[in-house]
Amino acid sequence: MAEEKVLYEVKDQIAWITLNRPESLNAVNRDMVRAIVGYCKQANEDRNVQIAIFKANGERAFSVGGDIKDRVRANESGAGSEAESPLVIRQNRHSAMPGTPAPAIAAIDKITMALVHGYTVGTGLLMSLACDIRIAADNARLGLSEVRLGFMAGSGGTQRMARLVGIPKALEICLSGELYDPQECHRIGLVNQLVPYDQLVPAGEKMAQSFLKGAPLALRYIKEAIYKGSEMTLEQGLRFESDLQSMVMQTEDAKEGPKAFIEKRPAAWKGR
Amino acid sequence: MDYQSILYEARDQTVYVTFNRPESMNAISRQMARELVEACKQIEDDSALRVAIFTGAGERAFSAGMDLKERAETSFSPIDRRNQKISATIHTQSRAIAAMTKPTIAAIRGYCVGGGLEMALACDMRVAAEDAKLGLAEVRRGLIPGAGGTQRLPRAVGVAKALELCLTGDNVTGSEALRLGLVNVAVPAAEVMKAAEDLASRILKGAPMSVAFIKEAIKKGVELPLEEGLRLEADLSAMIATTEDSKEGPRAFAEKRAPVWKGR
Numbered sequence: 001m002a003e004e005k006v007l008y009e010v011k012d013q014i015a016w017i018t019l020n021r022p023e024s025l026n027a028v029n030r031d032m033v034r035a036i037v038g039y040c041k042q043a044n045e046d047r048n049v050q051i052a053i054f055k056a057n058g059e060r061a062f063s064v065g066g067d068i069k070d071r072v073r074a075n076e077s078g079a080g081s082e083a084e085s086p087l088v089i090r091q092n093r094h095s096a097m098p099g100t101p102a103p104a105i106a107a108i109d110k111i112t113m114a115l116v117h118g119y120t121v122g123t124g125l126l127m128s129l130a131c132d133i134r135i136a137a138d139n140a141r142l143g144l145s146e147v148r149l150g151f152m153a154g155s156g157g158t159q160r161m162a163r164l165v166g167i168p169k170a171l172e173i174c175l176s177g178e179l180y181d182p183q184e185c186h187r188i189g190l191v192n193q194l195v196p197y198d199q200l201v202p203a204g205e206k207m208a209q210s211f212l213k214g215a216p217l218a219l220r221y222i223k224e225a226i227y228k229g230s231e232m233t234l235e236q237g238l239r240f241e242s243d244l245q246s247m248v249m250q251t252e253d254a255k256e257g258p259k260a261f262i263e264k265r266p267a268a269w270k271g272r
Numbered sequence: 273m274d275y276q277s278i279l280y281e282a283r284d285q286t287v288y289v290t291f292n293r294p295e296s297m298n299a300i301s302r303q304m305a306r307e308l309v310e311a312c313k314q315i316e317d318d319s320a321l322r323v324a325i326f327t328g329a330g331e332r333a334f335s336a337g338m339d340l341k342e343r344a345e346t347s348f349s350p351i352d353r354r355n356q357k358i359s360a361t362i363h364t365q366s367r368a369i370a371a372m373t374k375p376t377i378a379a380i381r382g383y384c385v386g387g388g389l390e391m392a393l394a395c396d397m398r399v400a401a402e403d404a405k406l407g408l409a410e411v412r413r414g415l416i417p418g419a420g421g422t423q424r425l426p427r428a429v430g431v432a433k434a435l436e437l438c439l440t441g442d443n444v445t446g447s448e449a450l451r452l453g454l455v456n457v458a459v460p461a462a463e464v465m466k467a468a469e470d471l472a473s474r475i476l477k478g479a480p481m482s483v484a485f486i487k488e489a490i491k492k493g494v495e496l497p498l499e500e501g502l503r504l505e506a507d508l509s510a511m512i513a514t515t516e517d518s519k520e521g522p523r524a525f526a527e528k529r530a531p532v533w534k535g536r
Binding site for chain 2 (some may be wrong): 041251
């Protein structure tokens with residue numbers, strides 16, 4: 001069953017989405033794209049979820065990318081296959097499956113995190129780029145090898161990479177198709193944190209727990225302020241930030257926070 | 273889906289979506305909003321449908337906007353509502369209409385005000401009765417046009433006129449709206465649906481993908497700097513050239529016959 005290739009579990013306000021096809025180094029086939037897109041929506045709509053974390057089973061890879069056998073099959077079945085037609089996919093019909101899960105991940109309003117290890121290539125890296133935070137294990141090898149398959153890092157690969165690491169480094173990564181070691185990725189800001197492989201999930205949990213000390217709406221508004229604000233002029237961004245601040249100050253949580261502080265107890269967030 | 277507050281009628285390649293609460297001047301209840309979001313999805317998914325016409329049941333109104341009685345009676349979380357309006361998943365009727373890739377036409381008779389005008393503005397084109405009344409009076413209810421009105425109206429009629437209409441809450445007639453560029457066509461009320469159908473039938477003569485790509489090129493491109501817009505146009509033009517219909521068109525012309533579109 002396709003769903004078993006991707007696992008979904010909600011625990012303590014975190015939705016864990018786990019790639020589970022280690023025998024194929026977590027190559028992401030169409031069924032898995034469908035499953036991930038579904039879980040992204042589920043996590044986004046679940047009021048009990050504040051953070052979505054992506055990880056993968058098997059030691060050797062987070063994901064080696066899109067399932068190339070799928071692509072060859074699609075190419076050989078010819079242009080008549082409407083489901084594969086880039087024209088249809090491009091038209092953004094909600095029922096058309098995107099080529100990779102990246103757009104669905106980027107559309108999550110909650111905080112998203114990718115815990116990457118081993119081969120993190122192509123679609124694997126695209127998925128993690130669509131997340132807010134990346135933590136890499138010291139055995140990770142990251143790259144965008146699409147250029148060597150005759151196409152491009154789509155699904156935001158070129159766009160997010162350039163905005164993350166700057167144009168010269170993004171050019172180098174996307175044009176060369178090479179694998180980069182995690183130290184370099186950490187140095188250039190592609191990943192937020194670098195940890196030993198056996199510390200990967202604990203590091204993710206630790207960061208998630210620190211986020212969860214913040215009120216749910218504050219988390220989401222901060223995310224929005226930072227992403228959207230960065231695309232505006234500073235003055236517009238400041239205005240935007242101020243509006244979001246006004247909104248969040250209206251919440252019950254914004255009153256609970258200072259009260260809990262003074263009463264020397266943990267805040268009990270309500271998410272409103 | 274079984275619609276309670278709207279009518280959904282597919283005839284050939286055109287779908288007619290009618291706001292069906294004439295006893296309330298087709299005011300938009302929460303249920304109607306949900307059903308409209310669903311209807312837009314249904315239209316997009318149905319490859320047999322190529323054009324959508326939105327209209328109001330009865331003669332008195334296209335739609336009077338948000339059901340204020342319902343609003344006064346229900347508790348309301350501003351933050352939840354804001355999240356709904358901007359989340360990646362479309363929850364609101366105006367966004368759902370605006371997001372459609374197929375061409376949309378509003379056929380307007382009577383009152384087209386508040387959220388009703390906002391829905392009409394979310395459509396690509398508007399056909400109105402000469403004596404229709406169009407306006408955004410939210411200012412007088414302690415609200416603001418929050419379903420796209422403050423953004424789509426100025427883009428349709430310019431900032432000064434939009435300010436005038438939104439700050440006063442005044443209505444304009446369909447004839448005045450034609451002069452302002454707010455509607456494409458103004459005709460006597462009895463002729464509105466026919467005029468909308470005429471417009472739809474002329475659009476249906478074009479190839480399906482061409483229609484979709486032209487809509488995208490114009491709507492997206494107009495928000496880009498010219499050079500980026502030209503690039504978008506070039507990309508869409510290249511994509512169109514890969515379709516069978518782009519070969520059928522010139523061939524039919526040379527053979528002096530009507531083209532037979534395949535939609536791919």
